[in-house]
Amino acid sequence: MPKLGFVGLGTMGGQMVNRLLAKGHSVTGYNRTRSKAEWLVAKGMMWADSPRAVAASSDSHSQWSPTPRPSMPSPKVPMGCWPDWAPARFSST
Numbered sequence: 001m002p003k004l005g006f007v008g009l010g011t012m013g014g015q016m017v018n019r020l021l022a023k024g025h026s027v028t029g030y031n032r033t034r035s036k037a038e039w040l041v042a043k044g045m046m047w048a049d050s051p052r053a054v055a056a057s058s059d060s061h062s063q064w065s066p067t068p069r070p071s072m073p074s075p076k077v078p079m080g081c082w083p084d085w086a087p088a089r090f091s092s093t
């Protein structure tokens with residue numbers, strides 16, 4: 001079973017992680033505000049201290065944060081406002 005990673009554990013990301021954990025998946029997650037993710041840690045989600053740490057510990061990772069996408073590359077900010085996010089194998093909204 002692949003190791004999954006999530007960045008952004010708000011309404012969308014949090015509920016998806018909740019459902020994945022309920023189905024027995026291995027999920028590592030990061031949220032800007034850690035306190036908002038504690039309920040998922042209590043359910044078995046592994047916490048990562050940064051988006052990069054999520055990427056390093058997962059086979060596939062998703063980002064769920066408001067648009068404009070804070071970690072997407074842009075001409076002005078090549079790696080966005082999350083400069084340690086590894087831009088590999090991710091989906092984003």
Ligand SMILES: NC(=O)c1ccc[n+]([C@@H]2O[C@H](COP(=O)([O-])OP(=O)(O)OC[C@H]3O[C@@H](n4cnc5c(N)ncnc54)[C@H](OP(=O)(O)O)[C@@H]3O)[C@@H](O)[C@H]2O)c1
Nearest residue numbers: 008009010011012013031032033036064065066067070093
């Ligand atoms: N909710 C829906 O029904 C729905 C449906 C379809 C698509 N979407 C899309 O899914 C995305 C997320 O929606 P949501 O409803 O999950 O939003 P949300 O509940 O407001 O969660 C937003 C998430 O993004 C993080 N975030 C916001 N600004 C940030 C910043 N500047 N730097 C780092 N992290 C930041 C928040 O972290 P904190 O906890 O630290 O604030 C939180 O984890 C949006 O693009 C939305 O359009 C949502």
